[in-house]
Amino acid sequence: xxxxxxxxxxxxxxxxxxxxxxxxxxxxxxxxxxxxxxxxxxxxxxxxxxxxxxxxxxxxxxxxxxxxxxxxxxxxxxxxxxxxxxxxxxxxxxxxxxxxxxxxxxxxxxxxxxxxxxxxxxxxxxxxxxxxxxxxxxxxxxxxxxxxxxxxxxxxxxxxxxxxxxxxxxxxxxxxxxxxxxxxxxxxxxxxxxxxxxxxxxxxxxxxxxxxxxxxxxxxxxxxxxxxxxxxxxxxxxxxxxxxxxxxxxxxxxxxxxxxxxxxxxxxxxxxxxx
Numbered sequence: 001x002x003x004x005x006x007x008x009x010x011x012x013x014x015x016x017x018x019x020x021x022x023x024x025x026x027x028x029x030x031x032x033x034x035x036x037x038x039x040x041x042x043x044x045x046x047x048x049x050x051x052x053x054x055x056x057x058x059x060x061x062x063x064x065x066x067x068x069x070x071x072x073x074x075x076x077x078x079x080x081x082x083x084x085x086x087x088x089x090x091x092x093x094x095x096x097x098x099x100x101x102x103x104x105x106x107x108x109x110x111x112x113x114x115x116x117x118x119x120x121x122x123x124x125x126x127x128x129x130x131x132x133x134x135x136x137x138x139x140x141x142x143x144x145x146x147x148x149x150x151x152x153x154x155x156x157x158x159x160x161x162x163x164x165x166x167x168x169x170x171x172x173x174x175x176x177x178x179x180x181x182x183x184x185x186x187x188x189x190x191x192x193x194x195x196x197x198x199x200x201x202x203x204x205x206x207x208x209x210x211x212x213x214x215x216x217x218x219x220x221x222x223x224x225x226x227x228x229x230x231x232x233x234x235x236x237x238x239x240x241x242x243x244x245x246x247x248x249x250x251x252x253x254x255x256x257x258x259x260x261x262x263x264x265x266x267x268x269x270x271x272x273x274x275x
Contacts, residue, residue, distance in 0.1 A: 001255075002018040002254065003015075003017045003265065004022055004256075004257065005019055005033055007262075009033060011262055017036070018036050018037070018039075018253075019038070020039040021039070021041060021075070021081075022041050023042075028074055034080070035080070037080060038080050038081060038082060038083070039082070039083040039213060039253060040085070042071045042086045043067060044087040049101065050093055051067060051068070051089070051101075052064050052089045052101035053065050053086075053108075053109065053112030054089035054105055054112055055102075056103045057101050057102070060101035061108065064101065064112070065112050068086055069119050072119060072123060073119075075125070076120075076125055082125065083126045084120060085128050085129075086113075086128070086129055086130065087129075087156075088130065088131065088132050088157045088164070088167070089104045089112070089156065089157055090104050090154065092104070094154060109167065114176075117173045117176045118173075121173075125175070126175045126176070126177060126212065127175060127176050128213040129158065129177075129179060130178075130184070130215065131164045131180065131184050131185065131188070132156040132184055133156075133188070133229055134159055134188045135154055136228070145191050148191065161204040164204070165207045165210055168210050169210070178210045178212065178213075179212070179213040179215060180204055180205075180213075180215070180250075180252075181214075182216055182217050182218070182239060183215070183217035183219040183230055185204050186220065186221055186237075187227055188200065190226050197222070201221065201240060202246075204243075205247075211250050212252045214247055214250065214252050214253070215255055216234055217234065218234050218237030218244075219231075219232055219238075219239055220237050221238045221239055222238055226238075233268050234256065234271060234272060235267075235268060256268060
């Protein structure tokens, strides 16, 4: 089990926890956590632009791949880091802040992950690909899921569990697996009517052998808070207990991807122990 750097080294050691370098942590200056850091989260943006290793815009695709490769190189100097997490690439991200790399191609995604994985393999690093949010930005709470046309909205590869798993299988490299973000599954679940959401959430556990890392958070499956990446404490939201129990018993590294207080962390660990 792991927790973010902001948990503090003393608390991590006392509770016997490992740590992951998040996207907001400077991987170049993380020596304090070297003995407990087992994974690291590659950047998902350069400036205000979202990286896109699947971009049909080749110069931006090259920038995106090179940025992640450089991060893998930096992370690999820490002796216990064995996994680097990467976000899936955008299929489409049209915004004023994204003048380049707005469109993605699936075959280019596969090739990009393979290139990153080939470099990571030389450093003894496994790449884990994280399912991404459904973005409800600019939609009011009165807009029902069935009324949203996702075909013309900004979307990522790997949002749906089937495509998420299929991508890993198509990459077909021994040092590439999946990262399950349980809070992200909820934002995706909200794209369906309420009665279908639990089934769609649990579909992310259909191929557990592919899941090698987890960003474990709770979220709210049946109210509007679940349309955002809530990062709620595990056991405090309304994601199915079956999902949490399934996560606990995965053969994967497990990161509680939030820290609010020592007392809260201890409560979460007690809840997980009870599953």
